[in-house]
Amino acid sequence: MKKSGIIIGIIVVFVIALAFTLDFNRNKVIDWTETYNEKSNKPYGTSVLYKELPKLFKGHKMRTVYHTPSNYLYANSEDGYGDHVAYGSYLIIGNSDYLEYDDVMELLRFTSNGNTLFISDYNLPEKFLDTLNIEIDAFKNTDSIAHLKFNYRGLEERHTQIDKSLKSYYFSTYNGDNYKSLGHHSNDRSFSNFLEVPFEDGFIYLHLEPKAFTNYNLLKDQHYTYVEGVLSYLPNDNLYFDSFTKYYDSYYGDVQEKSDLSWFLEQASFRWAWYTALILTLLFVVFNARRRQRVINIIKPLENTTVGFVKTISNLYFETQDHKNLIDKKIIYFLEKIRTDYHMDTSTLNDEFISTLALKSGKKYETVKKLINFINWLRTKNEFFEDNLIKLNKHIEDFYSK
CATH class of the missing domain: 3.40.50 (Rossmann fold)
Structure with a gap:
């Protein structure tokens, strides 16, 4: 164990020396692109x-x-x-x-x-x-x-x-x-x-x-x-x-091409600290691969696979940022519930439909009008943002809560 410790020490010293050498010789390139981005600290950001x-x-x-x-x-x-x-x-x-x-x-x-x-x-x-x-x-x-x-x-x-x-x-x-x-x-x-x-x-x-x-x-x-x-x-x-x-x-652009770790890797100090940590972790695994005692089996309780499934689907939509798909599904499910609960035809969402839905549901006319008009407005759009999805969800929640 003493010999392995000496080897680890030599490797760590070598990595640190290499990091300082590369950082010293590193040419820092300034990006002069005129982005006018309010979140950018580059010369031509704002x-x-x-x-x-x-x-x-x-x-x-x-x-x-x-x-x-x-x-x-x-x-x-x-x-x-x-x-x-x-x-x-x-x-x-x-x-x-x-x-x-x-x-x-x-x-x-x-x-x-x-x-x-x-x-x-x-x-x-x-x-x-x-x-x-x-x-x-x-x-x-x-x-x-x-x-x-x-x-x-x-x-x-x-x-x-x-x-x-x-x-x-x-x-x-x-x-x-x-x-x-x-x-x-x-x-x-x-x-x-x-x-x-x-x-x-x-x-x-x-x-x-x-x-x-x-x-x-x-x-x-x-x-x-x-x-x-x-x-x-x-x-x-x-x-x-x-x-x-x-x-x-x-x-x-950047969010799809770079990970959250990319900014840290662009900083020399953080980058080499990260690499050093990875190397030390790898060395620890290599020199301590042999277990010192028999493995004690851990019996895990049964997981709620329903919750896991919901989390998996939620993470999928969150990662893909497919706002249009989510908006279409929320509109489809809402109209299906209207057909089921109030036995109404949802093929034409006009003023007559709004008045009938308000009477049958007992909801305020203004609340129903805002929701249906917003759905009609969304159907005319080809590009959607997260803000559109949030507002649609708010209108639907207002309908069920009032």
């Missing part, structure tokens, strides 16, 4: 901005939107099925190219009702540009540095510059009543990059340098004061932070 926004808009609700504007704003409108009516400021930092026609129209409707839309990106969807009569152009930066300045007095000390910027984008055309240029590039005010656009009862703020809001620039010198100056134009109101593309990329 985690710093995301953490500071509640302080800048203190006393108001901040919500992170993981759905497209067409779905989220419609659901949280006066005629929708959301948990509130959306009002305040809607922020989109980078990656705005995912916006489709329905998203643009819903954002314009949201703004026309007296709310505020803020978009910072190099370019904007064609529908936005056509509707607002705006054109965007660009020029190459000297030494890859973009100089950002405000147009009005009182903000001179908040001017900033963005390095690693090959091009600067500006509004080459913005013909509209009461359009106001709030900022520009370099010393030439004709290269406007920050625009205020009145739109019916609300305002649209368009900004063409999203890198100003990233971790790298916010933590560099006093560059954060520029972002404070930009956001000072927004009203002190509720805030909606767009995270649809960032959530989509991380949820359907």
Whole structure:
């Protein structure tokens, strides 16, 4: 046993020495991808901005939107099925190219009702540009540095510059009543990059340098004061932070490709601690494989296989994230129970069906209406999220509890 202990000690020393050697020679590569992800600490993530926004808009609700504007704003409108009516400021930092026609129209409707839309990106969807009569152009930066300045007095000390910027984008055309240029590039005010656009009862703020809001620039010198100056134009109101593309990329990309252990394995100290623990465990098994006494059989009580089966099926659905399958099954089982308990035809879920079900079940008409309308709405969708499943389950529980 003494000899085996010496061998284990030698192996441990060798592994630790190897870990230090590899870590010392390891080249750390910085990821400069412009993700604008609010959960990313990489240079061009927006985690710093995301953490500071509640302080800048203190006393108001901040919500992170993981759905497209067409779905989220419609659901949280006066005629929708959301948990509130959306009002305040809607922020989109980078990656705005995912916006489709329905998203643009819903954002314009949201703004026309007296709310505020803020978009910072190099370019904007064609529908936005056509509707607002705006054109965007660009020029190459000297030494890859973009100089950002405000147009009005009182903000001179908040001017900033963005390095690693090959091009600067500006509004080459913005013909509209009461359009106001709030900022520009370099010393030439004709290269406007920050625009205020009145739109019916609300305002649209368009900004063409999203890198100003990233971790790298916010933590560099006093560059954060520029972002404070930009956001000072927004009203002190509720805030909606767009995270649809960032959530989509991380949820359907990284989560499927990497395990929960991947982050630890990317850190040299944690990685070698993990490897050392595995090696020591393997050595312990090898040198202690021979048992010192006869095995004592353990008689296990009979397991409740029903509970195990339910857990297995639940874990299967949880791992696959097949929200559509679960939503379809919940709707099928609910309608089957309606047919069984109240002897009703569920092929057509219209107003007459809602009234009849409310009378037969003794439930409130509004409760039944919300549930059936939400089921009809779900049947029109092709893509589902966890939030849809939670809301469907809540409506069904409300039906049985009231």
